[in-house]
Amino acid sequence: MSEELTKINNSGDREKRWGETVGSYFEAADITNEEINFPAIVRGIGDIEGQTILDYGCGNGRFSRKIELMKAKRVIGVDREQSMIDLARKSNPDSQIEYHVNLEGTMAFLEDNSVDKVMANLVFMMSPTKEDMSQAFREVQRVLKENGIFVYLVTHSAFIEKGAPDYRNQFDEPFDYFAEEKPYRFILLDSQGKEINEKFYDYHYTLATYLNMAIQSGFTIVGVEEVGYNDSNVAERHKISQEFQKFPQSFMVVSKKLNASK
Numbered sequence: 001m002s003e004e005l006t007k008i009n010n011s012g013d014r015e016k017r018w019g020e021t022v023g024s025y026f027e028a029a030d031i032t033n034e035e036i037n038f039p040a041i042v043r044g045i046g047d048i049e050g051q052t053i054l055d056y057g058c059g060n061g062r063f064s065r066k067i068e069l070m071k072a073k074r075v076i077g078v079d080r081e082q083s084m085i086d087l088a089r090k091s092n093p094d095s096q097i098e099y100h101v102n103l104e105g106t107m108a109f110l111e112d113n114s115v116d117k118v119m120a121n122l123v124f125m126m127s128p129t130k131e132d133m134s135q136a137f138r139e140v141q142r143v144l145k146e147n148g149i150f151v152y153l154v155t156h157s158a159f160i161e162k163g164a165p166d167y168r169n170q171f172d173e174p175f176d177y178f179a180e181e182k183p184y185r186f187i188l189l190d191s192q193g194k195e196i197n198e199k200f201y202d203y204h205y206t207l208a209t210y211l212n213m214a215i216q217s218g219f220t221i222v223g224v225e226e227v228g229y230n231d232s233n234v235a236e237r238h239k240i241s242q243e244f245q246k247f248p249q250s251f252m253v254v255s256k257k258l259n260a261s262k
């Protein structure tokens with residue numbers, strides 16, 4: 001645990017694990033994930049039908065399920081929180097999705113070069129250290145087939161303080177873009193804009209770190225997208241204020257596993 005989080009926990013304002021905040025998923029407005037992040041991932045990942053797809057950091061499995069319904073051949077959902085995997089299994093009893101917990105960070109249940117595509121929505125801001133994130137990237141690289149696609153989407157680091165219509169981020173100290181592995185409080189908002197007051201912390205990394213993670217783990221970057229509410233249909237449907245239409249909330253990287261022989 002980082003020094004900052006130890007301080008927070010010792011102050012009696014104990015931070016919660018993501019799995020302990022499960023209930024807030026159901027209260028949260030959650031427009032950003034449904035309306036802008038998931039559609040971006042679908043754009044980034046390309047063909048889904050007939051593919052073996054790993055949803056890394058699948059949470060309650062809602063997007064694994066959508067991918068299954070889009071006719072993927074095999075869907076694997078992985079999360080490091082047992083409570084999330086329990087919830088995912090319970091939520092879709094009719095599904096064929098294979099869910100696993102990767103407690104130690106490894107995915108020993110998956111063979112090398114066995115997956116066509118990997119998606120990871122809002123996962124890597126939860127890495128407390130760069131080493132933790134790097135381990136995840138190495139494992140994703142191991143299980144992907146050569147030329148396999150890895151699409152990951154994170155909160156856009158450059159606009160992290162501005163938040164979104166359905167969440168806000170709070171730093172205890174003045175924001176310093178270059179200070180990495182810094183915990184900040186991630187606060188979900190309900191559809192009335194009211195804070196769902198869970199003590200949950202994410203960590204800040206620069207865009208360069210998010211891009212270099214892929215490059216240093218054996219991927220080539222094939223595309224990036226700054227994802228926001230700039231589609232007027234979405235903005236109108238959800239009455240998104242002008243303020244939130246003028247900057248990207250999320251940052252998506254589309255990468256491809258390099259061919260070992262090159």
Ligand SMILES: C[S@@+](CC[C@H](N)C(=O)[O-])C[C@H]1O[C@@H](n2cnc3c(N)ncnc32)[C@H](O)[C@@H]1O
Nearest residue numbers: 018057058059079080081084121122123126136
């Ligand atoms: C914000 S939630 C998003 C869940 C899901 N991707 C979605 O969009 O609904 C991030 C999830 O990633 C999981 N997670 C974070 N780091 C992880 C890691 N290194 N390996 C596996 N799961 C991880 C967390 O436990 C959490 O359930």
